[in-house]
Amino acid sequence: MKKIKKSYIFGMIALVLLTAAYMNRQTLAMAGFDWFLQGEVEDRLADTYKPVDRDVKTVPVPVSAALEEDPFSVLLIGVDQRDNEIGRSDTLIYTVVRPSDGSMLLVSLPRDLYVELAGKGRADKINHAFAFGGAGLTMDTVEQLLDAPVDHYASINFEGFREAINAIGGIALPIEEDIVNDDPGHEYFVIEGGQDLYNGTDALNFVRYREDAGGDVSRTERHQQFLHAMIEKAKGMKQWSQIPELIDIMGDNFSTDMTPGKLIDLAQRLIQADNRMMYSHTLLGYGHRLVQGGAWYYFADEEDLASVQTMIRSWLDADTTQASLRLPPKYEELELQQKEVQSLAMDETANETE
Numbered sequence: 001m002k003k004i005k006k007s008y009i010f011g012m013i014a015l016v017l018l019t020a021a022y023m024n025r026q027t028l029a030m031a032g033f034d035w036f037l038q039g040e041v042e043d044r045l046a047d048t049y050k051p052v053d054r055d056v057k058t059v060p061v062p063v064s065a066a067l068e069e070d071p072f073s074v075l076l077i078g079v080d081q082r083d084n085e086i087g088r089s090d091t092l093i094y095t096v097v098r099p100s101d102g103s104m105l106l107v108s109l110p111r112d113l114y115v116e117l118a119g120k121g122r123a124d125k126i127n128h129a130f131a132f133g134g135a136g137l138t139m140d141t142v143e144q145l146l147d148a149p150v151d152h153y154a155s156i157n158f159e160g161f162r163e164a165i166n167a168i169g170g171i172a173l174p175i176e177e178d179i180v181n182d183d184p185g186h187e188y189f190v191i192e193g194g195q196d197l198y199n200g201t202d203a204l205n206f207v208r209y210r211e212d213a214g215g216d217v218s219r220t221e222r223h224q225q226f227l228h229a230m231i232e233k234a235k236g237m238k239q240w241s242q243i244p245e246l247i248d249i250m251g252d253n254f255s256t257d258m259t260p261g262k263l264i265d266l267a268q269r270l271i272q273a274d275n276r277m278m279y280s281h282t283l284l285g286y287g288h289r290l291v292q293g294g295a296w297y298y299f300a301d302e303e304d305l306a307s308v309q310t311m312i313r314s315w316l317d318a319d320t321t322q323a324s325l326r327l328p329p330k331y332e333e334l335e336l337q338q339k340e341v342q343s344l345a346m347d348e349t350a351n352e353t354e
């Protein structure tokens with residue numbers, strides 16, 4: 001029973017340990033974080049290191065990618081696997097990490113996205129890539145879609161949510177009204193709105209819910225909201241001595257091709273970042289069936305896909321300054337609005353002084 005419980009802890013070290021680390025750098029420095037990571041966490045991370053074979057490498061990795069301070073990409077894979085069934089990637093988030101300035105870009109790919117499976121000579125839903133070829137095929141397929149290198153992966157089994165969220169005391173989620181999942185073909189559940197903190201079961205149901213009008217797009221937005229909630233929780237974590245215990249009980253729920261040393265080095269570099277920037281975007285598109293009565297697919301908007309590819313190249317370019325990074329549309333619009341407000345305020349001030 002103890003072993004089973006251990007396999008249910010959420011292994012998102014990149015978002016809980018690493019992100020929390022650089023957001024709490026002063027507290028961690030006081031606690032001797034360097035010693036803590038190097039002396040204890042690295043050994044406990046050993047079992048999470050699981051490199052993959054990749055048959056197709058469509059985008060060459062830049063020579064500069066070998067430099068520790070340069071930007072790199074990580075494909076976050078949330079796997080929905082129950083009992084002994086073959087898992088599918090329920091969540092795919094292409095993430096660009098910029099260790100030098102602490103910036104992160106998250107691009108969510110809807111699970112029903114219709115794509116060419118790399119090296120398979122046919123198209124299918126992108127989440128089927130994991131079922132057919134694990135993390136390797138998923139990385140190759142995403143790399144082919146985005147025309148950008150996928151340097152690393154981090155895979156998490158979503159069944160680990162319950163115990164993980166409960167272990168950290170629950171998280172705050174933006175749920176104002178009750179969420180009811182009652183489609184005859186789906187699992188029935190109700191998430192009561194207005195709670196201060198949500199337990200593991202509610203959090204898992206929150207990311208799985210897909211019966212609202214927004215479909216896959218709304219679902220990926222909830223995934224991003226969940227990740228932000230985890231980071232906010234990490235910001236407030238005070239019991240850093242609990243981290244080795246949490247890592248100890250990750251079990252088979254978390255795997256990555258980043259070595260423990262690279263994970264720790266990343267944490268240390270992010271700790272030194274002066275500013276934190278984290279932006280998210282969901283690939284736009286539309287859904288329909290290819291044939292009547294057939295499977296439902298999500299088709300990428302070609303214009304948005306091209307824009308995302310350009311944005312990713314901007315973020316992966318080590319020469320791009322933090323101020324010059326190309327942002328997702330919603331953030332660019334917000335910055336434009338802020339500049340307009342500032343301009344109006346300056347004009348009013350100038351008129352008052354005349």
